[in-house]
Amino acid sequence: MNDIKNIVLLGRRNAGKSTLVNLLAGQQVAIVSEVAGTTTDPVRKRMEVPGYGPCNLIDTAGIDDVGDIGVMRSERSFKEASMADLALVLFTGNDFSPYERDLVRRLKSKKIPFILIHNKEDEVRLDESLRKKLEDEFGCKVFSLSGISGEGRGELLRLISDSIAGGEEMALVPDSLAGEGDRVILVCPIDRGAPEGRLILPQVKTIRALLDNKAVVTIVQPSQLKDVFAQSRNFKAVITDSQVFAEVSAVVPEGIPVGSFSMLMARLKGPFGFFLESVKKIDSLEDGDRVLILESCTHHASCDDIGRVKIPGMIQAYTGKKLEFSFVSGLDPVPEGNFALALQCGGCMATSRQIVSRVSLIAEKGIPVTNYGLAIAYMKHLFNDANFRAFLNLVAE
Ligand SMILES: Nc1nc2c(ncn2[C@@H]2O[C@H](COP(=O)(O)OP(=O)(O)OP(=O)(O)O)[C@@H](O)[C@H]2O)c(=O)[nH]1
Ligand SMILES: [Mg+2]
Structure with a gap:
């Protein structure tokens, strides 16, 4: 299963963020009104993005909110932005103002991918000159949308799916540990702690990642490790369940790296x-x-x-x-x-x-x-x- 990605919707008040959340989710999850500043706290909605999988849509307050509380609200929006996997930046009426510019600068500095969306195209179409200018400046496409008519929903979802799936995810097993043709031993104890009839997710993911790398995988229980090394020492690495680390390490010849499934998982996250x-x-x-x-x-x-x-x-x-x-x-x-x-x-x-x-x-x-x-x-x-x-x-x- 793919990781759950966070997609945040950002823009000034009344840009149509909540309308777009409802359109993408296919449900009325966020309140829409013509009053600027309708959304105050972030609103989350889980949805399946076709072609990718589970995502959270996050509706936010306008980045131009005013007054003491308004500024706190817009800070919350920036905070959501800084933790997102993808940002949808809405603007309307050919008005790409310092607000949007500052937002894009923040997203770029945090290396958060974003899609620029010119919304309310049923009212005002995006000038071709502005489109070209923005596309040249930011190196991305500007998507034209009418959140109210729903036209362009399918195309936008495809773009979202490409943007989140295409992000260069780090591989669970780096080539430096086990690349093409390298032989690797996985130690998976089948003891009382092991679930009935299956392997646990980190083990399954590691096997898949090793196959992706075209490594050659040998899977054993701790007690079999000695016999395996008696036959051959030609292994690039040993990856074990951390509970039996000491037992495993005692058997592995010097010079063969030994690590755990949990280390590989930890490396992916932080x-x-x-x-x-x-x-x-x-x-x-x-x-x-x-x-x-x-x-x-x-x-x-x-x-x-x-x-x-x-x-x-x-x-x-x-x-x-x-x-x-x-x-x-x-x-x-x-x-x-x-x-x-x-x-x-x-x-x-x-x-x-x-x-x-x-x-x-x-x-x-x-x-x-x-x-x-x-x-x-x-x-x-x-x-x-x-x-x-x-x-x-x-x-x-
Ligand atoms: N014509 C037109 N109106 C739209 C479109 N999208 C939203 N609106 C209208 O714009 C107004 C604001 O829409 P919202 O979705 O509440 O905007 P928002 O960005 O969430 O606004 P805040 O929560 O106040 O920051 C509403 O009256 C919507 O009906 C659109 O594509 N075309
Ligand atoms: Mg809103």
Whole structure:
């Protein structure tokens, strides 16, 4: 299944954002009126984009909203924009003003793909000269639409699908770890913890990614690993379930990188190099230091347990220091204050863009940020294992 992408609709008040959300969703989800400033808080609607899959449409308040509260609303819109996978920027009446220009500049600086839409074409058509000017300046097509008549809906959906599917997603397994013809061992324990009759998603995704790379895959249980290496040492890497890491690592000959499925998943979601650099900070935590735990969802009991109980417990036990923990769930704002370290969850419910955007806000304050998986690996001393370090070097490139 494809990841859920966030598509944000942006523009000045009355540009027709809510009308377009309703048109794309095929339902009346957002309130439409001729009063400027009708939408106040972001409104989300899940939909299937044909040709891609699940997406959230996010309707926002106008970026030109006025007054104290209006400015807060437009800031919310910019925040949604900074975490989106695609932005639809609406303007009307051939008026591409400093508002749109500033918005596009912000999107470009965050590398968020966008589509410019000239809306209300039933009233005023886009001047060809303006179209050409914008297309030359921004290197993108300007889409003409009448949100009210619905003409162009199919074409716009195709453009949206191409834009989100075409984004260069990082491969789960980089070529540097296993490329064409490379032989790789996957260790998948079938124990009581394994689900009935199937493999878990990270394993399935890794197998698929290795096949995409045209690598040659051998899948074993931990107890079979010794026999496999007795027959051949010609393997590029070993990828294992992290629960059996120590057992696996003890059998793998020196010089063959060993990593885990969870490391590969962690690498996809966040700024892995930065996470890796920051993890060492655990060693220099002092009594009284504040540690920030960043969760990405609000409703997963098992994640709560890891973030709220296990990780703080492990860090306290590992460092022997008295630390103060703060928690942020969902994509809530980060509390003010000095934190010695922040730890981001695996982010299974968040997009990579959401995580990268949040982490960079914290990193800008000079706070190191690592993630749960790396922190656990570090505290279990896996970083002392040369084969594990070799694996990290290969995937962090
Ligand atoms: N003629 C015409 N009117 C439109 C079109 N799209 C929206 N409108 C009208 O423009 C007005 C504003 O539409 P909304 O969809 O509420 O605009 P919005 O951008 O969500 O506005 P705010 O929530 O106030 O920021 C409404 O009266 C709509 O009926 C269009 O394509 N053509
Ligand atoms: Mg609206």
